[in-house]
Amino acid sequence: MSVLKYLLQKEFRQIFRDPSILKIIFIMPALQLIIIPLAADYEVRNINLSVADHDHSVYTQQMIQKIKSSGYFKLVNYSSTFQEAFTSIESDKADIVLEIPANFEQNIVREDHASLFIAVNAVNGMKANLGASYLQNIILNYNNQIRTKWIQFPPIHPQTNIKVAVSNWFNPMMSYKYFMVPAVLATLLTLLGTFLTALNIVREKEIGTIEQINVTPVKKYHFILGKLIPFWILGLAVLTIGFLIMRFGYQIHPVGNMLIVYLFASLYLLVILGLGLLISTYADTQQQAMLISFFLLMIFIMLGGLFTSIDSMPDWVQKLTWLNPVSYFIDVIRLVVLKGSGLSDIKNHIFVIIGFAIFLNSWAVLNYKKTI
Amino acid sequence: MIKQNVIIAEGLSKIFGNFVAVDHISFEVAKGEIFGFLGANGAGKTTAMRMLCGLSTPSSGKATVAGFDLFKDTEQIKKSIGYMSQKFSLYEDLTIRENIQFYGGIYGLSKKQIQDKTAYLVDHLHLQNYQNSLVKSLPLGWKQKLAFSVAIVHDPAIVFLDEPTGGVDPVTRREFWELIYDASERGITVFVTTHYMDEAEYCNRVSIMVDGRIEALDTPNNLKKTYNSLSMDEVFLKLARKAARGE
Structure with a gap:
């Protein structure tokens, strides 16, 4: 024990003596947690709109005004020919062209029927898709508004309307921050844990101190515990800093019990430290360790459900994510923080993660040799 | 008095794929002896030494180190030996005191023993003003002396030194060898590889390895007689030129 x-x-001593390591451990994750969720926001704003207006009527002015005031669109070009409006898409100034035909107002008033044309720049598919549907919604809304003005107190509404009332559970404002911040924190913890462990041990290989340790009677499990325990403690410290940023920076009040997250994180850290350890037993240089870690973590994060929902992945990819420890942690942290899930809800996650921890660490210990 | 042998190697070999790094070497080293292990680069010295330290498993042969079987009792051997590798292997980001404390600690010395050792070493190596400086701030010669002292902090039966004085100035090399003599007087067997032939003259006995085999093994004086040479340098050149292996 004293060994x-x-x-x-x-x-x-080594960790606290190295200012760059301390910065990497404590400042970098904090900064990333502050910046990344702001960038990884799925809400599409600032859609550049170009309008080709052949009508120039009061109605078109009202409609454009309504679109502008929605906050999602920026009117970058207002012209009277479609050609001109389309040039602005070609030159990448606009994302969407709204063409208003001549006699638009007249047609609505007289014939009770008018059409509009929307042309979308689909290079950025997501922006185009969402932009077009926002635009349609706003126009529909405007349409309803003018119609109700005309028909006063009708016995029966001329158009049968089914109104769907949507209530968003667990994330009532549909804010992406609620969705992203806990998951980004989970990802940062994964990156940090794997890289630090792998690089730390490989560094000892590179400078030759590991050989000095290998000629001493230090037991394999002593050496490994001596490496894992410090990073386990640091991992929990980083998690705590992350939670403080989440709570006070983003005003996310966890619904569930944070102790459950800590319990899960403490098991999860064993998995990722075990992964780092395993990488270090195969890599001889820090470059190798970096490349292997980077490759594995890239896959884990892409398949982890951070950016894209696992449920919408192809069936076989969904099955692959079962082998991905990151997906379990992201799931748990979202479930507890947003939904308030309890221990019994994440029981399976816990069993799986314990399995991962045992598997990866045994593999690493078996592969760690004191002799060559 | 019958000399007690602390290292006995019989037909020890190490083969990497098709390459025979160490080819059936046999020798004995007596307790308290300073044993020089010479050879050109690539002759197999380091591989042989690493096998004796339990860092590398021999492909064939037999050996006992400090009375323990090299195949069965590797962990017992590790308690009885010290090792200083070619690479400097103290922690540069720890202070002198912390390094002594760490290595003393993992060799299982008590707190009191560590304190005494630290005080003795700091005094003996004249490091009073530097004991709380980081090791990386020390000049190379001092680092090497410290590394040697740390390698024998647990008073092992044998210490293995792999080119301990590479890149060190002549004055410091001299001081280093004084440390080796001190250790030898305390009964620690010293097994040392070197490329400096003047250092070979300081050894009680010297073996010269060529292409993985031990070509000559005797006291420096006898070797000079046998090979009809004036210096160890000449002996070494005569033997090493026979080598077929390049670097």
Whole structure:
């Protein structure tokens, strides 16, 4: 036991003596947690709109006004020919062209029927798609508004309307921050844990101190525990900082019990530290360790459900995500923070993650050799 | 008095794929002896030494180190030996005191023993003013002396030194060898590889490896007689030129 004490003492001394490591551990995740959720926002704003107006009537002015005031669109070009409006899409100034035909107002008033044309720049598919549907909604809304003005107190509404009332549970404002911040935190913890463990051990290989340790009677499990325990503690510290930023920076009040997240995170950290350890037993240089970690983590994060929903992935990819520890942690942290899930709800997640921890760490220990 | 042998190697070999790095070497090293292990680059010195330290498993042969079987009792051997590798292997981001404390600690010394050792080493190596400086701030020669002292912090039966004085100035090399003599007087067997032939003269006995085999093994004086040479340098050149292996 006392050997372990000396190993831990040494490890902590080295960590706290290296200012760059401390910055990487404590400042970088905090900064990223502050910046990334702002960038990873799925709400589409600032859609550049170009209008080709052949009508120039009061109605078109009202409609454009309504579109502008929605906050989603920026009118970048207002012209009287479609050609001119379309040039603005070609030159990438506009994302959407709204063409208003001549006699638009007249047609609505006299014939009770008018059509509009929307041309979308689909290079950015998401922006185009959402932009077009926002635009349609706004126009529909405007249409309803003018119609109700004409027909006063009709016995029966001329158009049968089915109104759907949607109520968003667990994230009532549909704010992407609620969705992203906990998941980004989970991802950052994963990156940090894997990289730090892998690089730390490979660094000892590179400078040759690991060989010095290998000629001493230090037991394999002592050495490994001496490496895992410090990073486990640091991981929980980073998690705590992340939660503070989440709570006070983003005003996200966790619905569930944070102790459950800590319990899960403490098991999860064993998985990712085990992964780092495993990588270090295969890599001889820090470059190798970086590349292997990067490759694996890239897959884990892409398939982790951070940016794209796992439920909308193809069936076989969904099955692949079962092998991805990151997806379990992102799931748990979202469930607890947003939905307030309890221990019994994430029981399966816990079992799976314990399985991962045992598997990866045993593999790493078996592969770690004191001799060549 | 019968000399007690602390290292006995019989037909020890190490083969990497098709390459025979160490080819059936046999020798004995007596307790308290300073044993020089010479050879050109690539002759197999480091591989042989790593096998004796339990860092590398021999492909064939037999050996006992400090009375323990090299195949069965590797962990027992590790308690009885010290090792200083070619690469400097103290922690540069720890202070002198912290390094002594760490290595003392993992060799299982008590707190009291560590304190005494630290005080003794700091005094002995004249490091009073530097004991709380980081090791990386020390000049190379001092680092090497410290590394040696740390390698024997647990008073092992044998210490293995792999080119301990590479890149060190002549004065410091001299001081380093004084440390080696001190250790030898305390009964620690010293197994040392070197490329400096003047250092070979300081050894009790010297073996010269060529292409993975031990070509000569005797006291420096006898070797000079056998090979009809004036210096160890000449002996070494005569033997090493036979090598077929390049670097």
